[in-house]
Amino acid sequence: MSTLLQSEQIIYGDLTQQSYTIDTFLGAGTQGEVYRAHANDKAVAIKWYFPHYIQNDQQLHQRLENAIRKGSPDNNFLWPLELVTQPNNAGFGYVMPLRAANFKSIVDLMRRRAEPSFYALISACLQLSESFLQLHAKGLCYRDINFNNVFFDPDTGDILICDNDNVDVNGATGAINGTPRFMAPELVRGDAPPNTESDLFSLSILLFYMLMLHHPLEGKKEASIRCFDQSAMNRLYGTEPLFIFDPQDSSNAPVVGLHDNALVYWALYPQFLRDVFTRAFTTGIKDQHGRIRENEWRVILINLRDSLFYCRCGGQNFYDADTVKNCWACNKALIYPPRLRINNTVVMLNHDTKLYAHHTDQSQKFNFSTPQAAVNRHPQDPNRWGLQNLSNNAWTITLPDNSVKIVDPQRSVNLAAGISINFGNITAEICV
Amino acid sequence: MTDIIKRPGGAMANRPLHFFWLADCSGSMYGEKIEQLNYAIRNAIKPMQDVAADNPNAQVMVRAIKFSTGAQWHIAAATPVEEFKWDNLTANGVTDMGLALQLAAEQLDVSQMPERCLPPVLVLVSDGQPTDDFNAGLAALMSKPWGKKSVRIGIGIGSDVDLEVLQKFIGNPEVKPLQANNAEDLVKYIRWASTVVLQAASAPASQVKDQVSTGVVPIPQAPTASDIDADDVW
Amino acid sequence: MNWQIIGDSVRGASHKRNDKPNQDAWAFSQNDTCTVLAVADGHGSSKHTHSEIGAQLAVQAALDLLNDFAHADTGDNSRQIKQAADYLPSQLVQAWRLAVDVADNGETENAKDRYSLYGTTLLAVLISADYALYLQIGDGDLLVLTADGQTQSPLPKNTHLIANETYSLCEEKAVYHVELNLQFFDHIPQPALIFLATDGYANSFTDSSDFQQAVQDFQQQIATHGADKIQSCLADWLNETSEQGSGDDVTVAMVLPTVVENLVDVPLSEV
Numbered sequence: 008m009s010t011l012l013q014s015e016q017i018i019y020g021d022l023t024q025q026s027y028t029i030d031t032f033l034g035a036g037t038q039g040e041v042y043r044a045h046a047n048d049k050a051v052a053i054k055w056y057f058p059h060y061i062q063n064d065q066q067l068h069q070r071l072e073n074a075i076r077k078g079s080p081d082n083n084f085l086w087p088l089e090l091v092t093q094p095n096n097a098g099f100g101y102v103m104p105l106r107a108a109n110f111k112s113i114v115d116l117m118r119r120r121a122e123p124s125f126y127a128l129i130s131a132c133l134q135l136s137e138s139f140l141q142l143h144a145k146g147l148c149y150r151d152i153n154f155n156n157v158f159f160d161p162d163t164g165d166i167l168i169c170d171n172d173n174v175d176v177n178g179a180t181g182a183i184n185g186t187p188r189f190m191a192p193e194l195v196r197g198d199a200p201p202n203t204e205s206d207l208f209s210l211s212i213l214l215f216y217m218l219m220l221h222h223p224l225e226g227k228k229e230a231s232i233r234c235f236d237q238s239a240m241n242r243l244y245g246t247e248p249l250f251i252f253d254p255q256d257s258s259n260a261p262v263v264g265l266h267d268n269a270l271v272y273w274a275l276y277p278q279f280l281r282d283v284f285t286r287a288f289t290t291g292i293k294d295q296h297g298r299i300r301e302n303e304w305r306v307i308l309i310n311l312r313d314s315l316f317y318c319r320c321g322g323q324n325f326y327d328a329d330t331v332k333n334c335w336a337c338n339k340a341l342i343y344p345p346r347l348r349i350n351n352t353v354v355m356l357n358h359d360t361k362l363y364a365h366h367t368d369q370s371q372k373f374n375f376s377t378p379q380a381a382v383n384r385h386p387q388d389p390n391r392w393g394l395q396n397l398s399n400n401a402w403t404i405t406l407p408d409n410s411v412k413i414v415d416p417q418r419s420v421n422l423a424a425g426i427s428i429n430f431g432n433i434t435a436e437i438c439v
Numbered sequence: 440m441t442d443i444i445k446r447p448g449g450a451m452a453n454r455p456l457h458f459f460w461l462a463d464c465s466g467s468m469y470g471e472k473i474e475q476l477n478y479a480i481r482n483a484i485k486p487m488q489d490v491a492a493d494n495p496n497a498q499v500m501v502r503a504i505k506f507s508t509g510a511q512w513h514i515a516a517a518t519p520v521e522e523f524k525w526d527n528l529t530a531n532g533v534t535d536m537g538l539a540l541q542l543a544a545e546q547l548d549v550s551q552m553p554e555r556c557l558p559p560v561l562v563l564v565s566d567g568q569p570t571d572d573f574n575a576g577l578a579a580l581m582s583k584p585w586g587k588k589s590v591r592i593g594i595g596i597g598s599d600v601d602l603e604v605l606q607k608f609i610g611n612p613e614v615k616p617l618q619a620n621n622a623e624d625l626v627k628y629i630r631w632a633s634t635v636v637l638q639a640a641s642a643p644a645s646q647v648k649d650q651v652s653t654g655v656v657p658i659p660q661a662p663t664a665s666d667i668d669a670d671d672v673w
Numbered sequence: 674m675n676w677q678i679i680g681d682s683v684r685g686a687s688h689k690r691n692d693k694p695n696q697d698a699w700a701f702s703q704n705d706t707c708t709v710l711a712v713a714d715g716h717g718s719s720k721h722t723h724s725e726i727g728a729q730l731a732v733q734a735a736l737d738l739l740n741d742f743a744h745a746d747t748g749d750n751s752r753q754i755k756q757a758a759d760y761l762p763s764q765l766v767q768a769w770r771l772a773v774d775v776a777d778n779g780e781t782e783n784a785k786d787r788y789s790l791y792g793t794t795l796l797a798v799l800i801s802a803d804y805a806l807y808l809q810i811g812d813g814d815l816l817v818l819t820a821d822g823q824t825q826s827p828l829p830k831n832t833h834l835i836a837n838e839t840y841s842l843c844e845e846k847a848v849y850h851v852e853l854n855l856q857f858f859d860h861i862p863q864p865a866l867i868f869l870a871t872d873g874y875a876n877s878f879t880d881s882s883d884f885q886q887a888v889q890d891f892q893q894q895i896a897t898h899g900a901d902k903i904q905s906c907l908a909d910w911l912n913e914t915s916e917q918g919s920g921d922d923v924t925v926a927m928v929l930p931t932v933v934e935n936l937v938d939v940p941l942s943e944v
Contacts, residue, residue: 009623009626009627015756017759017760017763019763019846019848019849021845021846023767024763024766024767024770024846024847024848025763025767026759026760026762026763026764026848034489037635037659057662059660059662063660092846094849112493114493114494114495117450117451117495118450118451118492118495119449119450122445122446123446124446125446128446154495155493188496216451220448220449220450220451221451221452225452230555232555233554233555233556233584234556234557234558234584234585234588235454235555235556235557235558236557236558236588236656237656237657265452266452267448267449267452268448268449268451268452271447271448272447272448275447320444321444322444323444323446335447336444336447
C-alpha cells in the first residue's frame with residue numbers, strides 16, 4: 008500500500024531537531040495520514056498531511072505553530088508537540104502523544120463494542136466538558152467536535168481529544184466548518200462561521216449521543232426521509248432542526264422501532280438532565296446565547312453521577328427526586344440506599360461511593376483528586392454501614408437528639424437517618 | 440452485590456448503504472488490465488471494511504455487476520461489507536455498458552430497495568467505449584428515484600476510455616472521471632472510491648471549505664495521480 | 674592500526690588587533706576502540722558574542738557523541754551501523770543545544786537568540802577498526818589523502834551558499850545541514866591522512882589545487898621529519914598563514930597512521 012511516509016524513515020522535529028523514526032501506518036483521514044513513530048525509546052504519533060490538503064488550508068502551518076506555542080489546555084488533549092519536516096520535502100506534519108490501547112473511540116461506544124458502566128460514561132462526559140472549558144478559556148475554538156475526535160477509557164472514563172490541528176483563536180477564519188450531524192444549525196445553513204458557541208452546540212450533541220446513543224434531532228422527520236442525502240441533512244440539522252423531545256412540538260418525536268435508544272434512555276435519566284438537554288435543543292438551537300456552557304454541564308454531570316445507585320438485580324439506576332420509577336433492568340420497584348443531602352444535591356451512598364473535596368469543601372468545587380470519605384461496613388457487624396472519614400480533619404456530627412459527636416480521621420459514622428455531618432464549611436444530612 | 444448489568448438499549452440506529460461495483464470485462468480488458476482491476480479491488484476490501492466499521496451511521500452492503508457481451512451479476516446478493524470477498528473477473532467480449540446500467544436500475548427500483556436508506560454508491564470502471572445503447576441504460580437508471588439519488592463515480596483505465604461517457608454517468612460537473620494510466624493509480628482510485636466516497640455518502644467527514652458541495656452528497660477531492668511527489672506541491 | 678594526531682589553533686592576526694579571542698576550537702580523544710578528532714569555528718560577527726564557547730562546546734559534543742557511537746552496541750553489520758549513524762545529526766544538534774543551555778545558565782530567554790550567541794561550525798572524524806565516519810556542518814575543509822597520494826573530499830562541498838555565509842549549528846533547521854559520510858574499510862581503503870581545517874586556512878590559498886598540494890606536503894614532511902617535529906612547528910606556520918592571509922583564526926588538525934620507521938634528519942622546508 009502506498010503511504011506518504013515509509014517505515015524506518017526518519018523525519019525531524021522543527022523545534023527540538025529530534026529525529027523521529029516512522030514505525031507503522033496507523034490510519035488515514037481527509038487531511039493526512041497518521042503514523043506511529045519513536046524518538047529514542049519514546050513512542051509518539053505523527054500526522055503527515057496530504058500535499059493537496061496543505062494547498063487548500065493555507066493557515067495550517069501558522070495555526071499549528073500557534074497551537075504548539077500555546078501548549079495543551081490540559082492533559083486530555085493529544086496536542087501537537089512540534090512540527091516535523093523532512094529535508095528536500097515541502098510537506099510537513101506534527102508530533103503528538105500516542106493514544107494508549109485502552110482508549111476506545113466514541114464510534115465503539117455507538118456500535119456497542121465498548122461497554123462502559125454509567126459511572127465511567129458520565130465521568131467521560133464530565134472530563135470532556137472540563138477539557139473543552141480549558142480550551143475555550145484559552146480563547147481557542149475547536150471547530151470540529153465529533154465522535155471521531157474523542158476517545159475514552161471504558162473502565163475509567165478518562166478521555167483523549169485528538170485532531171487538534173483545527174483549533175484556532177476564536178473568531179479566526181479557518182478551513183474546517185465542522186462535521187455534519189454535529190454542526191450548529193447556523194453553520195449548516197451557512198449563516199455563521201464556527202465559534203465557541205457553535206462548539207458548545209456540538210458538545211451538547213456529543214454528550215447526547217454518548218448518554219442516549221442517539222442523535223437529538225433524529226425523530227419522525229428523519230423516519231419520513233427515504234434517501235438520507237445532503238438536502239435531507241441540511242433540512243434536519245440546519246433549516247428545520249427540531250428536538251425529538253421538544254415539549255411544545257411533538258412533530259419530531261422518536262419513532263418506536265427506529266429510535267428506541269432515545270426512548271429507553273430518556274426515561275431512565277433524572278428530570279434535571281432531561282431539562283438541561285431540552286434547553287440545549289430548544290432555546291439553544293435558535294439562540295447562540297442559549298447554549299449550555301461547560302460549567303453547567305460539569306455541575307449537571309457530577310449530580311448525575313452522584314445520583315447513580317444499584318438495584319438488587321445489579322442494574323444501575325438514577326435517583327430522581329421528582330418521580331418514582333421501577334428498575335429498567337428487572338422492572339421491580341427500586342429500593343433506595345441511604346443518601347446524603349448536601350445543599351440542593353443528593354449523593355447516593357452505595358457500597359462503593361466515595362466523597363471528594365468537591366462534596367465536602369465549599370472552596371474546592373470540582374476537586375476529585377483524593378477521596379475524603381468512603382462508604383464502609385462495620386468490621387464486626389456486616390449489616391451496619393457507615394461513612395468513613397478519610398480526610399485529615401475531624402467531622403462534627405449532630406444526631407437526631409441534637410447531641411454532638413466528633414468523628415476523627417479514619418473513624419466512621421453510622422448511616423442512620425437524621426444524622427447531619429459538618430465537614431468543615433459544608434453540612435450534609437443522611438437520609439434513609 | 441451482583442455483577443453490573445450492561446447499559447440498556449442497542450447500538451446506535453443506522454441505515455443501509457448499497458454499494459455497487461460496475462466492472463468492464465470486455466476483451467480489451469484482457470490480460471494485465473483485468474488483473475490490475477482484480478488486484479485493486481481486493482486491495483480495497485480491508486480499508487473499505489475499516490471505514491465501515493468506524494462509521495456508526497451506515498450498514499454497508501456490496502454488490503457487483505460485470506459487463507462485456509451482455510451484463511451479469513458478479514455478486515448478486517447484497518453482501519454485508521464484513522463478508523465481502525472478490526472472485527477474480529475474466530475478460531472477453533464487447534462493452535455492453537448500457538445493459539449494466541439497466542441491471543443496476545432494476546435493483547434500485549423502489550420495490551427492491553429498503554424503505555429508508557443512505558444514498559447508494561455506484562462505481563463504474565471501464566477502459567473503452569460502450570458498444571450498446573449507453574444512453575438508454577443511463578435513462579433507465581435515472582428513471583429510478585434511488586438511481587437519481589445515487590452517488591456515481593467513474594474510473595477509466597488507460598487512454599482509450601471514453602471520458603465523456605463516464606462524465607455523463609457521473610452527472611455532476613464538479614466530479615470528474617478519474618483516469619488511471621498505471622496499476623498504482625488504479626489501486627489509489629479504487630481505494631478512494633471504496634473508502635472516502637463511501638464515507639462521504641453516509642457520514643460526511645469534517646467539512647472543508649471550498650470542497651465540491653453540489654450533488655447528492657459532498658464528494659471530497661480525489662487523489663491526484665502522483666500525490667506523493669513533493670515537487671507538485673509548491 | 675594506530676593513529677596519531679597533529680594539530681594546533683592560532684588566534685587570528687585581526688583578532689589580536691581587535692582584542693577578540695580565538696573563536697576556533699579543536700580537540701581529540703583516543704582509546705582502544707576509536708580515534709575522534711573535531712574542529713570548530715565560532716562565528717565571527719558581532720551578534721555571536723559567545724561563539725568561542727559555542728565552538729568548544731561543539732567540539733566536546735562531537736567527541737562525546739562519536740565516542741559513544743563507536744562504543745554503542747548497534748550490531749556488527751554495516752547496515753545496522755549506517756542506520757545508527759542516521760541519528761547522529763539530530764543527536765549532535767540536540768547535544769550541542771543542551772550544552773549551550775547549560776553554559777548560558779538562563780541568561781538568554783529566547784532559545785533562538787541563545788543558540789545564535791554561541792553559533793559555530795563543526796568538522797569531525799571518527800576512525801574505528803572498521804570504518805571512518807566524517808561529519809560536517811558549515812564551512813571548513815575536510816580532506817582525505819589516500820595511500821596512493823590522491824586527495825578526496827568525503828563530504829559534499831556546499832554550493833548553495835555564497836560568499837561568507839555558512840550553515841551553522843545554531844540554525845533552526847541545523848539538522849538538515851549536517852553532512853555525514855560513513856566509509857567502511859572493506860570497501861574503501863584506510864586513509865593515509867585525514868586533514869581538517871577551519872576556513873581561515875584554505876582561504877589563504879589562491880586555489881584549491883594549492884591547498885591540496887599543501888595537504889600532500891604535510892604528509893611528506895611528517896614522513897620525513899616525524900610527527901613531533903611538525904607539531905612543534907605548526908603554530909608558527911599557522912600564525913604566518915593568518916598574518917599573510919585572511920587574518921582570521923586558523924586551526925589545522927590531522928589524523929594519520931603511526932609510523933614506526935627511523936626518521937632521517939633533513940632540514941625542514943616551508944609547508
